[in-house]
Amino acid sequence: MSQRELSPQDRAKRAAGAAAIDLYVEPGMKLGLGSGTTSHWMVRTLGERVRDGLDVVGVPTSTGTAALAREVGVPLADLNDVGELDLTFDGADEIDRQLRMIKGGGACLLWEKIVAAASRRMIALVDDQKVVETLGAFPLPLEVLRFGWKSTERLIGRCLVEQGLAGRRITLRGGEADPLLTDSGNVIIDCHLGAIPDPDALEIALNRIPGVIENGLFCSMAAAMVVGYPDGTAKETGPA
Numbered sequence: 001m002s003q004r005e006l007s008p009q010d011r012a013k014r015a016a017g018a019a020a021i022d023l024y025v026e027p028g029m030k031l032g033l034g035s036g037t038t039s040h041w042m043v044r045t046l047g048e049r050v051r052d053g054l055d056v057v058g059v060p061t062s063t064g065t066a067a068l069a070r071e072v073g074v075p076l077a078d079l080n081d082v083g084e085l086d087l088t089f090d091g092a093d094e095i096d097r098q099l100r101m102i103k104g105g106g107a108c109l110l111w112e113k114i115v116a117a118a119s120r121r122m123i124a125l126v127d128d129q130k131v132v133e134t135l136g137a138f139p140l141p142l143e144v145l146r147f148g149w150k151s152t153e154r155l156i157g158r159c160l161v162e163q164g165l166a167g168r169r170i171t172l173r174g175g176e177a178d179p180l181l182t183d184s185g186n187v188i189i190d191c192h193l194g195a196i197p198d199p200d201a202l203e204i205a206l207n208r209i210p211g212v213i214e215n216g217l218f219c220s221m222a223a224a225m226v227v228g229y230p231d232g233t234a235k236e237t238g239p240a
Contacts, residue, residue, distance in 0.1 A: 007104050008230035010041070012127035013091075016228030017042025020089055023226065023236060027055045030082050032115040033069055034090025035062040035108040038228075040127045044091050047072025057108055059085060061115045062108040062181050085119040092124050092218075093138040095131055095225055097240035099124065100199050104141030104216030107173070107182050116221045124225035131227060136196040140191045141216040142172070142206060149187055152211030156189060159209060163202050168193050186213055 004015065025031070025046075033043055043058075043065060050056065050073050057077045060066035070233055079085075090112055092101040101124060103109050116122040121186055144152050153170055160168055173188040174180035180188055196202055196217075203217035228234045 003194045008150060009127050009129065010037075011232050012129075012228035012230050013038040013043040013125075014045070014228070015232050016125040016127060016226045017089070018045045019228070019234035019236070020123055020226045021045055021049060024087055024123060025054070025056065029056050029086040030077070031058045032085050032088025032090070032119050032122070033058040033074070034088065034125070035064050035065050035112060036091040036106050038091035039065065039089060040068055042125055043068050043074060044072055058080065060114055061090065061112045062106070064106075064108075077119060079115065079133050079235065081177075085115070086121075088116045088119040088122045089125055090116065090122065092126050092130055092200055093216075094135050095126055096133065096135055096221070097131075099222040099225060099239045100142055101189055101218040101222060102135050102138050102216050103218055104188070105138065105143070105144070107180055107188050108183055109141055109216045110143045110182065110186070110214045113221070114216065116218065121223040122221045124222040125228070126198070126225055127228050128230075131225075134195050135199050135217075136193040139190040139192045140196070141180055141190065143186045143213045143215070144189050145211050145213060146185070146187055147199055149189070149212060152197040152209060153189055155209045156191065156206065156212065159205050160191065160193075163205055164194055164197055165202075184213075
């Protein structure tokens with residue numbers, strides 16, 4: 001697809017992925033491959049570089065990313081077989097100036113956090129619309145065990161009250177009749193918070209709740225972000 005055929009946001013996403021590969025990837029690296037549209041643009045570009053002779057191996061963060069990587073020719077490995085990764089590239093639903101992120105809009109947050117934690121560095125790839133001053137406008141996803149999820153939901157509500165977020169709406173993604181299931185067979189509970197005053201504290205508090213497997217706050221994982229713009233340019237930025 002030519003640059004002219006892309007939407008402005010897709011031009012920005014493709015620019016971020018391509019710039020990140022140019023800035024960070026070296027032959028022989030083991031790479032975590034993120035999920036979501038920006039990461040998928042990066043995987044497509046990585047496939048082009050592999051066809052040109054780049055020697056890398058990828059560990060996908062979702063079944064969708066794995067399928068795309070195979071389609072474009074990126075060699076894949078199981079995380080259990082490769083040890084520590086050199087880099088993980090992944091997108092974000094929101095990212096602030098301190099590189100704290102909300103992730104999980106595509107329901108892949110558990111695998112994404114596992115792969116990021118297994119990497120020496122994580123680089124966030126985003127279009128310019130994802131950079132915010134305060135996290136929380138995007139609903140915060142929590143991956144929750146199906147067993148007793150309503151009990152877990154009540155505990156989540158109590159936790160939000162303790163964190164100064166009383167009265168916020170909490171929803172089961174997909175609804176009770178047909179809940180969305182993650183690649184690990186869990187459900188997603190979305191917390192509609194508006195703004196999060198202390199993301200670092202909330203990330204820790206939510207993960208203390210029995211039944212919460214992981215939450216979508218990634219507060220101390222990204223080493224830098226590469227921001228793409230609709231004109232096809234991209235810029236690397238560290239924490240503020």
